[in-house]
Amino acid sequence: MKTGIKILLFTAAACGIFVLCVSAGSVFISPFRIPEILSGGAGSVEYRILVDLRIPRILMALVVGASLSVSGVVFQAVLKNPLADPYTTGVSGGAAVGATVAIAFSMSYFLVALLAFGGSLCAVSFVYAVSRYRGLSGTALVLAGIALSVLLSSAVLLVFAFSRADYVHKALLWLMGDLSIAKYAVVMRMAVVSLLLTGLGFLYRRHLNIISFGDEFAHGLGVSRGDIVNLFWIASLLAAISVSLAGVIGFVGLLVPHVIRFMFGPDHSRLIPASALGGAVFLMGADTLGRVLVPPYDIPAGIITGFAGGLFFLVLVIRKGGAYT
């Protein structure tokens, strides 16, 4: 199938899913009525549901999904491992510690996000420093990240041990990934920052192609260590922002690039935009599924993506064994 047609179908499917997601929820609002509801003014309940609750949440899912996917794509190139995930370098562990501490001290949503972001950055900086000492190889980064994650999970559990039960519950909910607290102001700003970072990543698309082949290879072609560091930070920031605002939503950064690579090839000039779109749609769909499966209960998006991701890779392993690209 020609690439052009693939892209068209892909975009069409994305739009269709978007419309479906806006309609779905604990109260089904038919897509054909949406324009009239929106123009009808702020009085009706359905308007408030759409404008105050659903649309910001969907927008958040789009932005977070895109950010996580792009982060995954970049990490997979920098770490030269198609199974690397944006949380590999300690992003989620650091955020978890920051958020858990903030929640245990019953801080506001914004402070929780801030501390989560701070925690992320500390963890990433640490991993970076450790691996830099050892020459910034992909393996060093991964190992440092794993070691730190284990340490940090223990830290989270330690905070749990001394917290009130409801705070533990809240922290667990946060860890599962929660998009329901979306607000326009935050989402819009996050979108701007993510767009900038993704744009930067896109400018580096040729570097990313080259880095995937090895450090010495990349060096020989003129990709400096500074470039690799920039890319590392672009990916880390995208992930840190996502985690601090939406909690730990796993597999988006792993599954989506995988599928996109299969559909559109490894060239990053296609991989980056396609993964952004794919991730956006994937998370939006997962969140919507969480909203409609067992109303009125809301299954956190992170749980849906966890199941989907796990199943996906299980099927992949069964069908293809070790050859996963």
Add this chain to the structure above:
Amino acid sequence: MRIQWHAVIAPLVAAAALIIIYTGDDDGEQVCVPRNVRRVVSLSPSVTREIIDLGAEEMLAGVTSYHPPMKKKVPVVGTILHPNVETILSLGPDLVLYSEEDSAVQHAERLAAAGLCAVSLGRNRNFEEICANYLRIAELIGARDAGREKISRYRALLNVARVTEKRCTVAVFIAHTPLVAASEGSFVGEIIADSGGINVVKDTGIGYPILSAEFLIAVNPDVILSIMPGAAEFFLSLSGSAPGLRATEKGQVYTINERHLAYYTPGDYIAAVREIAALLKKVVKQDENRN
């Protein structure tokens, strides 16, 4: 010496991202004054119970999944931890009530943002605070007089039920593995104090601390109470063959009913005090008979 651009740019970008996204926390608290309240959604089982107690059960348009027994089936709007704002909106309530204790978990700001009139009730740390919240609910739903009357009656009942002389030392557990106890400053601790018990677990700032078995053996209370079933067997095995707990030796380990401890209402508080006071009285009597 070439400037290491990446060492400078990364933190700058991070700081910029921080500033862009996290500053400018919008709207403060908007206080709404509900009028002619007819439909109420309660996001706290205790509040639900109190509304029923005030005789206003028909006003309840929505409750959380964990709720007290009710006469008619009322729509569930989600769990205490995660209420579904869309569902609440679609029920068209005049008022949404929630407890400050749950608000953090529930992200109560979303309710206001969605245009609902949401009012938070203060924390319930002791009987006085429970009464204050009860009166507040009564006022909000237009049952002020009924509320006042009920509260003065509850106060009288508590004065009767309350035991002022301290009878024996008590440890109360809300979990066995790990051992989680109710300290003096906690809500359960207040009930114990009003029942005439001296709590061996002092107030250290943590309401429900995790204890070690050693600590328990060291403080050696006269009575051990627990909300978990099979308390007697559990603490017996805990003290083992070594010289152990006075309470297990004398058979003064009891599982208490958590039916009343689960709700923060005046009626439940008094019922709990009565139950435990009676228990402690029995213990002291048994002790006297033995000696």
Add this chain to the structure above:
Amino acid sequence: MNLFTVDSLRAGYRGKEVLHDVSITVGAGEFAAIIGPNGAGKSTLLRSLSGYIAPSGGDITFMGKPVASYTRREFSRELSVVPQFTETDLSFTVREFGELGLFPHRKFFDVGMSSGNETVDIALEAAGISHLRERNMMEISGGERQLAYIARALVQSSSVMLLDEPVSHLDISHAIRIMDVLHSQNRQGTTVITVLHDVNLAAEYCSRIIALKEGRVFADGTPREVLTYEKVEELFDTVCIVTENPISKRPLVYPVPGFLRGGG
């Protein structure tokens, strides 16, 4: 004109110095081979030349300027490197892979992909793999892939090429094919510096052999000068016979198996 001037170079990796005192010069147009036993420092020397490793002592200059003073981009316009290992092979086509070589010549914000098409075609032609241009890198044989690596390096720079063991894992026919490509490039003016395991290939193709032993230059000169049986025996700590290739008149080294050595 000297392309590379290496003066009292000391270099190595964290905690371990591999090269202790290496001084050589390489002129433009040479076809030089770096040979030596395992661990002698051949790859280290190549990586020092390419700037991948910074020297811990001494100087390396390229065209008169220290290697470290070049920006990565500048430097990679002048020379290309074919490392010993290329990690994951992604499913690029041979053509797309070749195009990667254009990277240092592009501006950072360059959007166009069309410029440089001819360079890629010429390089693929020179490597003899034009017919594979649309094939996927992962589907072709190891030998063909190595040719693709070389084509990419040609796209990047056809004036200076550094290679680290380009043929060590290939069968003889592919090895010869690759050496032929390098030879033909050298004839057209490309300076080639390659680490080689096989001394006979070095002897056959190269104008200059640099032999390293234990981090120092053991011998440096033409094949005939360097590949005498005394020198080879000492370099590799083995027993051998050196004769002459009847066709090319270049030295030919025969190793003597242990079971034939007998008395001495």
